[in-house]
Amino acid sequence: MKVKNYGKNEACDLLFLIKSNMNIIRRVFDIKGAPLLAGMFVLLFLAEGRRQLRKRNQPRLKRAVINSLVSIPAFSLLRFLFLPIMIRLAFESRQKGLGLSHHYDAPPLVKGLVTFLILDYTNYLWHVLNHKLPMLWRFHLVHHTDPDLDVTTALRFHFGELIGSVFYRGAFVLLSGATALQVVVYEILFEAATQFHHSNWQLPYRLEKQLSKLIVTPRMHGIHHSMIREETDSNYSVIFSFWDRLHRTIKLNVPQNLIVTGVPSYDNPHELTIGYLWKLPFTKIRKWDSLSELRDVRGAATDNADMAE
Numbered sequence: 001m002k003v004k005n006y007g008k009n010e011a012c013d014l015l016f017l018i019k020s021n022m023n024i025i026r027r028v029f030d031i032k033g034a035p036l037l038a039g040m041f042v043l044l045f046l047a048e049g050r051r052q053l054r055k056r057n058q059p060r061l062k063r064a065v066i067n068s069l070v071s072i073p074a075f076s077l078l079r080f081l082f083l084p085i086m087i088r089l090a091f092e093s094r095q096k097g098l099g100l101s102h103h104y105d106a107p108p109l110v111k112g113l114v115t116f117l118i119l120d121y122t123n124y125l126w127h128v129l130n131h132k133l134p135m136l137w138r139f140h141l142v143h144h145t146d147p148d149l150d151v152t153t154a155l156r157f158h159f160g161e162l163i164g165s166v167f168y169r170g171a172f173v174l175l176s177g178a179t180a181l182q183v184v185v186y187e188i189l190f191e192a193a194t195q196f197h198h199s200n201w202q203l204p205y206r207l208e209k210q211l212s213k214l215i216v217t218p219r220m221h222g223i224h225h226s227m228i229r230e231e232t233d234s235n236y237s238v239i240f241s242f243w244d245r246l247h248r249t250i251k252l253n254v255p256q257n258l259i260v261t262g263v264p265s266y267d268n269p270h271e272l273t274i275g276y277l278w279k280l281p282f283t284k285i286r287k288w289d290s291l292s293e294l295r296d297v298r299g300a301a302t303d304n305a306d307m308a309e
């Protein structure tokens with residue numbers, strides 16, 4: 001009888017803990033993070049309208065509609081599948097003492113920073129894998145087919161890419177021992193950084209050059225969306241830019257007005273309808289046509305060179 005009561009209490013405690021962890025999504029993501037991200041989106045949209053970095057190929061409103069509609073399944077899954085699973089894994093990690101943070105002593109701030117760096121570094125590697133593994137490239141390709149690059153590109157992700165990331169990113173939530181709060185805060189900063197570095201906002205050159213030593217900036221990420229393969233295969237970082245420096249995958253010396261954005265074999269904007277983008281990963285994927293003539297004319301980007309305007 002005693003054992004049965006204890007089990008019941010334990011189950012209640014467990015349920016309470018799971019519920020309070022899940023409440024973090026509502027308290028931190030829904031009430032604080034989502035309005036913050038929406039406000040930041042509007043500000044970046046206005047800023048890139050006033051100070052444009054790269055020339056545009058498509059009307060802004062049309063782009064906003066296409067990219068927003070493409071994002072609906074992915075963002076619904078982010079809120080109702082990805083985040084609850086990550087929170088649950090953070091909870092399991094703590095309960096079972098699985099993750100790294102449960103195996104050393106340090107002030108909470110230091111532990112938080114270590115976890116943050118692990119999550120950001122593993123996201124750099126995840127982005128590299130998205131480009132190198134054909135199975136993952138099918139889905140990530142949808143993001144790269146955007147013929148322009150601005151804050152709305154930050155929305156353009158196929159839901160399949162998000163489903164794939166649940167397994168990979170979930171594993172590192174477990175292994176790092178991230179808390180539920182750290183998971184949600186990292187996700188908000190991840191989305192904010194994604195909006196910022198995709199934006200077509202021209203920051204003062206000197207400021208951006210300094211900023212790019214720490215975080216990914218619009219000029220830096222603009223090169224990652226180039227139609228020249230060697231340039232796309234660079235600048236994979238999400239929040240901190242030093243992962244690209246560490247792995248020598250950084251390229252900065254491409255002038256933004258010389259970048260042709262998109263994927264050469266998917267360069268017909270009339271073909272890239274919302275329906276087509278949703279089914280694209282399930283079709284035969286075309287090879288990346290080379291744009292060697294363009295590279296020959298202006299010269300290829302070199303590693304570790306100074307940032308070009």
Ligand SMILES: [Zn+2]
Binds near residue numbers: 127140224
């Ligand atoms: Zn990419």
